[in-house]
Amino acid sequence: MKKDLSRNKKKKQGRKPEKTGISPFAWVITGFAVVIVGIILINKLNEPEPSVMTQAQQQAAAQTGGGGSSAPNFSLPSVDGGSKSLADYSGKVVMLNFWATWCGPCKREIPDFIELQNEYRDDGFEIVGVSLDQPGEEGAVAQFVQQYNINYDVLHGDGQIAQAYGGVRSIPTTFLIDREGNVVSSKVGLQPKSAWAEEIQKLL
Helix, strand or coil: CCCCHHHHHHHHHHCCCCCCCCCHHHHHHHHHHHHHHHHHHHHHHHCCCCCCCCHHHHHHHHHHCCCCEECCCCEEEECCCCEEEHHHHCCCEEEEEEECCCCHHHHHHHHHHHHHHHHHHHHCEEEEEEECCCCCCHHHHHHHHHHCCCCCEEEECCHHHHHHCCCCCCCCEEEEECCCCEEEEEEECCCCHHHHHHHHHHHC
């Protein structure tokens, strides 16, 4: 019996090779995956490294972070002439406020400070404002004090006192100093009068 080889040959020739390539959908999925991985890697590279305090910064923070540490002494020129030092307020509760005439939050807290000074002055409380305006702006600071009827001492500060108190970088920054001359509290930013009153009353 003869086999029909020609028919088998035609059948073999008629078969089309099967497609083994990747489908378009798979290419899309792969492309999305590559994009996502790329975004993750870019974000990781751009992520800032955690800041580490130097030994000097740690010492400064320890000196001014509250909890009974001694307040750094200072001697600064006063708006009304002469000079003032921390020793001039010995035996009193002192609120040391770093501020500037161009600082919006500083301006908003001044009326509260005026009221606090009036309410607790007779109990041995004093507010001391330390202006961090630029050198040469002393006249503008004095005019500001008069315009706002500030009833507490305002001194002309500098980078040295800002550094002494832990490196003041934002204003307003305010420290509470007890009768023994220790920093017991420090706050950055505008605070409600009631919060200050509560802390002051505990120290008087």
